[in-house]
Amino acid sequence: MISDKQGRYSFPGNRFGAGSLQTKRFGPWGTILDGAGVADLVAQKTITADLKLRKAKNIVPQLTNAEWMLSVPGTEDQKATLLNCVGCHTLERIVRSTHDADEFTQVIYRMMGYAQVSQPI
Numbered sequence: 001m002i003s004d005k006q007g008r009y010s011f012p013g014n015r016f017g018a019g020s021l022q023t024k025r026f027g028p029w030g031t032i033l034d035g036a037g038v039a040d041l042v043a044q045k046t047i048t049a050d051l052k053l054r055k056a057k058n059i060v061p062q063l064t065n066a067e068w069m070l071s072v073p074g075t076e077d078q079k080a081t082l083l084n085c086v087g088c089h090t091l092e093r094i095v096r097s098t099h100d101a102d103e104f105t106q107v108i109y110r111m112m113g114y115a116q117v118s119q120p121i
Helices: 065-071 076-084 091-095 101-111
Strands: 019-022 031-033 038-041 053-055
Touching: 065 091
Parallel strands: none
Antiparallel strands: 019 038, 031 053
16 A cells, blocks of 8 residues: 555545554664554444654564665575475575575475475465
């Protein structure tokens, strides 16, 4: 959901029914929602919610796989091997890992045997 220049946002009425809507945790890149961010929806009624944002202390959870890829050292060919990983988990899991090279070799060998789109649970 994206807001207009005045910070207002809207969505089609058929997307959500009456009830409680909790906003996402993050605001625009580099910010985080300060508070609950909950709005009570009523059918056919306009509602407002005053959402307050603050600067994020840690932007790591907001980074996309593309941004992680840009931050990884190496050539484009070297980084391309990481694309095999994003079908099951984000690159954050790899970049923040504490494995050394030998441990990573074992992990990669094991993961190559997993089905595509497996989940890391």
